[in-house]
Amino acid sequence: MILLTGGTGLVGSHLLYELTASGQKVRALRRKSSNPDIAEKIFQWYNPDGWSRQLELIEWFDGDISDIFSLREALEDVKHVYHCAAVVSFVPSERPQMLKINIEGTANLVNACLLENVEKFCHCSSIAAVGRPDKGTWVDESLIWKTSRKNSYYSISKFGAEREVWRGSEEGLDVVIVNPSVIIGPGDPNRSSARLFTTVKEGLRFYSSGATGFVDARDVATAMKLLMEKDIVNERFILNSENLSYRNLFEIIARHAGVKPPFFKAGKVLSEIAWRLEKARSLVTGSNPLITRETARSANSNYEFSNEKIKNELDFTFRSIDDAAMNTAGFFNNFSI
Secondary structure, eight states, X not given: OEEEEOTTXXXXXXXXXXXXXXXXXXXXXXXXXXXXXXXXXXXXXXXXXXXXXXXXXXXXXXXXXXXXXXXXXXXXXXXEEEEOOOOOOOOGGGHHHHHIIIIIHHHHHHHHHHHTTOSEEEEEOOGGGSOOOSSSXXXXXXXXXXXOTTSOHHHHHHHHHHHHHHHHHHTTOEEEEEXXXXXXXXXXXXXXXXXXXXXXHTTOOEXXXXXXXXXXXXXXXXXXXXXXXXXXXXXXXXXXXXXXXXXHHHHHHHHHHTSOOOOEEEOHHHXXXXXXXXXXXXXXXXXXXXXXXXXXXXXXXXXXXXXXXXXXXXXXXXXXXXXXXXXXXXXXXXXOO
């Protein structure tokens, strides 16, 4: 039996589809408040004729990674675990909950896996948890994390989660970690990186000066499944299709969404002004800011991420980001979410 956490999220729902498409039964951990509707729509999108039969291979299990007792119950007869559950937020008020879920929740799951003799554990981390070079823009798996004021709280939480996974490996758990770049794919339009598509489609006018890596959600799911099936343990892999500027990404998304791309450049100075205005607005209205200090600075940073290790290890071929954007546009055009 396989256990998967975060099955209603962007990566988790694609991984659920990937696993069940090969006929594997999956126990998917979810909170009682989680809604599997978008995951079901993703199944319908990729398999219009047989999606309901695939869903029958999923055993939804109500539990919480904050509750080790529910985790131990969920792990009964489980040999492989895919850990995709995480909070992604750059809002200051949500930092304590994010740190608790991402770090303590991962620690709970690792501990439960050790107690229940799980054979292999795949952790979906993030490029945010990979170190950054002192000079230049090139990033690969060899870089070492360094404490810095430039690190976002999200990156700190994902690095902390990775430390718990590596601690589990030292205690006898076989692990593999993936570090996806910014993920493009069908999902909840109000959550995580899927908001990029929604924001452009709604008429985004500004683009930032930064550049980063992007990857198709389908490739993340496929890579995770392949790494678990191979005799590969105690390794981490960056998952990245292309390094693009945000301007180029927005132009690709806009073309497939049928809208005009952003045409005003928001450099560092304008971005610094914007997040401060958003902070003031959020204090007055009581709503979350649309731009924060962390997102503004990240959007104006420039990094390039290597994908050589995963390509060499698995002879892996990534889809283009143009393909990822076309797939995402088709999903949103076909389903009202």
